[in-house]
Amino acid sequence: xxxxxxxxxxxxxxxxxxxxxxxxxxxxxxxxxxxxxxxxxxxxxxxxxxxxxxxxxxxxxxxxxxxxxxxxxxxxxxxxxxxxxxxxxxxxxxxxxxxxxxxxxxxxxxxxxxxxxxxxxxxxxxxxxxxxxxxxxxxxxxxxxxxxxxxxxxxxx
Amino acid sequence: xxxxxxxxxxxxxxxxxxxxxxxxxxxxxxxxxxxxxxxxxxxxxxxxxxxxxxxxxxxxxxxxxxxxxxxxxxxxxxxxxxxxxxxxxxxxxxxxxxxxxxxxxxxxxxxxxxxxxxxxxxxxxxxxxxxxxxxxxxxxxxxxxxxxxxxxxxxxxxxxxxxxxxxxxxxxxxxxxxxxxxxxxxxxxxxxxxxxxxxxxxxxxxxxxxxxxxxxxxxxxxxxxxxxxxxxxxxxxxxxxxxxxxxxxxxxxxxxxxxxxxxxxxxx
Numbered sequence: 001x002x003x004x005x006x007x008x009x010x011x012x013x014x015x016x017x018x019x020x021x022x023x024x025x026x027x028x029x030x031x032x033x034x035x036x037x038x039x040x041x042x043x044x045x046x047x048x049x050x051x052x053x054x055x056x057x058x059x060x061x062x063x064x065x066x067x068x069x070x071x072x073x074x075x076x077x078x079x080x081x082x083x084x085x086x087x088x089x090x091x092x093x094x095x096x097x098x099x100x101x102x103x104x105x106x107x108x109x110x111x112x113x114x115x116x117x118x119x120x121x122x123x124x125x126x127x128x129x130x131x132x133x134x135x136x137x138x139x140x141x142x143x144x145x146x147x148x149x150x151x152x153x154x155x156x157x
Numbered sequence: 158x159x160x161x162x163x164x165x166x167x168x169x170x171x172x173x174x175x176x177x178x179x180x181x182x183x184x185x186x187x188x189x190x191x192x193x194x195x196x197x198x199x200x201x202x203x204x205x206x207x208x209x210x211x212x213x214x215x216x217x218x219x220x221x222x223x224x225x226x227x228x229x230x231x232x233x234x235x236x237x238x239x240x241x242x243x244x245x246x247x248x249x250x251x252x253x254x255x256x257x258x259x260x261x262x263x264x265x266x267x268x269x270x271x272x273x274x275x276x277x278x279x280x281x282x283x284x285x286x287x288x289x290x291x292x293x294x295x296x297x298x299x300x301x302x303x304x305x306x307x308x309x310x311x312x313x314x315x316x317x318x319x320x321x322x323x324x325x326x327x328x329x330x331x332x333x334x335x336x337x338x339x340x341x342x343x344x345x346x347x348x349x350x351x352x353x354x355x356x357x358x359x360x361x362x363x364x365x366x367x368x369x370x371x372x373x374x375x376x377x378x379x380x381x382x383x384x385x386x387x388x389x390x391x392x393x394x395x396x397x398x399x400x401x402x403x404x405x406x407x408x409x410x411x412x413x414x415x416x417x418x419x420x421x422x423x424x425x
Binding site: 119 | 392
């Protein structure tokens with residue numbers, strides 16, 4: 001391993017609907033790097049505007065001076081699949097690695113990238129599945145339409 | 158359930174009534190491979206010669222382990238070794254695949270890590286009080302594939318409150334507000350079942366039913382593993398897709414649907 005190190009990538013936007021303070025994101029990223037023995041350099045923070053990836057582009061442009069990038073989460077990558085794929089291709093073509101600290105995942109091969117893609121695509125689909133893909137531990141755990149949904153499925157409440 | 162086969166109906170009925178099913182490991186070679194790997198890694202960790210009779214070795218591990226800290230270090234070392242082994246997760250799934258598919262479905266998410274328990278005779282540090290996982294971070298749509306690496310019975314294994322009794326006790330739980338878990342357990346202890354599971358079998362249960370374990374009063378050590386599975390497209394709770402689960406059998410039709418886009422470019 002060279003001593004070029006890894007840069008972190010955190011975000012100013014919600015990640016899967018949850019806001020994580022940037023200080024917390026940085027702790028997660030640093031802890032991941034430390035546990036993996038990755039020499040860590042500072043994180044860059046993506047702008048808050050939806051869809052904006054300027055900071056990520058900046059990091060990708062620095063790849064020749066880095067060993068890789070540690071994302072706060074897989075779900076900080078662009079939603080558009082073609083855009084994500086181009087990012088994976090750039091990282092792999094440069095012989096570098098892409099890490100996701102929250103999920104403890106790494107992309108080193110095209111197969112790894114395909115697994116990340118599945119994960120992101122399925123997660124994006126969950127809100128469109130029955131009960132919105134989410135079990136809330138409150139008075140309506142399956143949502144307000146649960147009774148109608150269960151009736152339609154022929155399941156007694 | 159007219160669309161189910163008879164075997165599916167029977168298995169579903171058992172699961173719905175009891176909250177669990179016990180079945181022979183579907184891929185016994187895979188289970189043996191895991192058990193042998195665990196025994197060999199344990200021997201290496203403890204600086205012991207590689208065991209010949211691995212079953213006897215695992216059952217009789219207690220004198221070699223010592224204090225609870227070393228036991229936990231051993232447990233973590235075995236977990237790390239298993240998770241770094243490329244065939245492990247596939248082998249684990251192979252042990253219970255058809256049961257999982259009949260109870261849960263065939264488009265699945267699997268826990269990325271593993272629960273691993275070593276419970277030495279008389280050890281009070283490894284007990285797990287009565288609980289339901291649905292009361293913490295887990296979705297009630299998950300099931301647990303629990304696999305012993307040795308024969309388990311009585312307090313060497315785990316207890317469950319079968320589903321038909323769990324319903325009744327859950328509705329009474331509020332009566333114990335302000336009291337302890339132990340008091341709650343004492344109230345229902347006559348209704349729990351300690352599961353006898355010979356090595357070579359697997360247990361699939363819904364962690365919504367109350368379960369736990371006591372101090373192991375049997376003369377040999379319990380070794381067991383547990384991994385959660387759920388239907389990929391059912392609701393998640395705080396153990397989410399990505400950090401806790403990953404898709405393992407995403408089907409072709411779902412891939413087509415996920416990536417399909419309607420023709421674009423039509424303007425009003």
